[in-house]
Amino acid sequence: MTRFGLRLPNHQTRLVALAISYHLSRPGAELNPDTLNEYEHGLAELLPVVDAQLEHDTAVIEVGTLQAVLLTTAMSSVISELKMYSVFDTMSEGSRRPRSAATGFDDRLRTLFPEVAGDSAHATILAEHMTLLRREIPAVRAREIIEEERQAALAARARKKRWQFWKSA
Secondary structure, three states: OOOOEEEEEEEHHHHHHHHHHHHHOOOOEEEOOOOOEEEEOOHHHHHHHHHHOOOOEEEEEEEEEHHHHHHHHHHHHHHHHHHHHHHHHHOOOOOOOOOOOOOOHHHHHHHOOOHHHHOHHHHHHHHHHHHHHHHHOOOOHHHHHHHHHHHHHHHHHHHHOOOOOOOOO
């Protein structure tokens, strides 16, 4: 299994934790669409590793190919959420109404980045930081590896002799 090592400063570790939390809050996010089974190595197994390093100056995490792809997809979704956060905050007019449809996103955002509670416009800055971080995740290479593995599995299946019921032993 191919793994990518990431060394992240604390701020980026918090962004990764936010993206993973967002991903996991969506029903079915950890289900493989081809098999409808849970991913063997999805982001759910990565969250405790990231959370355990939130108080460190630097975090070191390893992500597999699928995790890299899922993480960048989650980051893209969070970037959209963060860009709209101050707009939804203004619309809520100080009520406790959530600013996101993702369960627990508001609380997790404000826990990881308390400055957002005082100034919701800070979420836009976080969106910029997340955009830069997303570019550092090796998702393109991860997708290539996943496709290479898929093609190799298809080729192996094609080479495999099928049982030939019309031939007798």
